[in-house]
Amino acid sequence: MxxxxxxxxxxxxxxxxxxxxxxxxxxxxxxxxxxxxxxxxxxxxxxxxxxxxxxxxxxxxxxxxxxxxxxxxxxKKIPGSGSGYNGPAATLQKVSVPTESAMKLKSVRSDFIAGISQANLHGLLDKLLDRGVINDAEMDDIRMERLNADKARRSIDTVRAKGDGPSSDMIAIVRQLDPNLCETIGL
Structure with missing residues (x-):
């Protein structure tokens, strides 16, 4: 470290x-x-x-x-961010451990983005905020997106980056809000 x-x-x-x-x-x-x-x-x-x-x-x-x-x-100086870090820790590798729930979200990402309705997306965001999966600043950033697909994309990517627990919470919320979408996309 x-x-x-x-x-x-x-x-x-x-x-x-x-x-x-x-x-x-x-x-x-x-x-x-x-x-x-x-x-x-x-x-x-x-x-x-x-x-x-x-x-x-x-x-x-x-x-x-x-x-x-x-x-x-x-x-961009941070390892794994593109151009690489050229400072004292130049050999450091970005640590990223894929988790089951985060990998599941990644596997359905495109279908989720295309399939979630605006109403269900807003319900999802409210529940993610209520559970502490996202914070107010993240909620504001997501809601600033103009297109529903961009909001969905930012939502799933934000939660996936947080790991297994938050990803599991998101899956449970989506299953509750939109079981038909979950069945269709295999979530």
Missing amino acids: AGHRDCLLDIFEDLDNSEFGSFQWQLRNEGRVKKAMLDNADRMKTIDAMMGSYNDEVLEVTRMILEKIRRSDLA
Whole structure:
């Protein structure tokens, strides 16, 4: 995990104070890092808080937040993000462990996007928010999409990235809301 810390520190050093503040605000909205852990936290304390909350997911969370604050140039430094990380942790590989439920969602992704109705998608989003699978910022980002297919795509991709538990929750909710769609797409 020292490589993760080095990667994060290298990226955080490229953020000015305003951008770092925006990063911390987004991190609070992700929901796993408690606000108290980030109050007056410098870059190193923020990294410690993230490592304690996200473990192996820390680089993916960092990448997503960097893209939200419009620093995709820094997101590309993260291993597995395209151009690769060229800092102290250059040999670090992105850790991604496929899970049964996340793989199931991936296998039905295209059919889900094409088949879910707008009403069921909105019901799904409400239930995902109620269960804490997505947070308010993610809900807002998804609802900002203009087309129903784009909302569905963003929903399934957001949940799949969170792993097996959230993916299982999404499958259960979709089965409850739209059993016909589930039967049709094999969910």
